[in-house]
Amino acid sequence: MRYKNASDILPDDLLKQVQKYAAGETLYFPKDAERQKWGANSGARDYYTQRNQEIRHQPPSPRIQPIPRIHPQNRLPQRLTPLPLIYSFP
Numbered sequence: 001m002r003y004k005n006a007s008d009i010l011p012d013d014l015l016k017q018v019q020k021y022a023a024g025e026t027l028y029f030p031k032d033a034e035r036q037k038w039g040a041n042s043g044a045r046d047y048y049t050q051r052n053q054e055i056r057h058q059p060p061s062p063r064i065q066p067i068p069r070i071h072p073q074n075r076l077p078q079r080l081t082p083l084p085l086i087y088s089f090p
Contacts, residue, residue, distance in 0.1 A: 003026075006018065006027075
């Protein structure tokens, strides 16, 4: 997008009206056309939509297993005996 001088494009009376509101500011005038959604021109939108649908419809991975509930009898004992500390001094 290139910048153009407003005095080269707008009529003098309109330019003076715009300067009342935004003198010295940079203005952007969008096109009248409807704005397209993200990725519509490049095809990225379609690519990611298809990819996400494939991911959703895949069966669950066999590597991911639910965590089994631990039966109270299979838990570790509450008190573990500490190992004896052995010190050696030179």
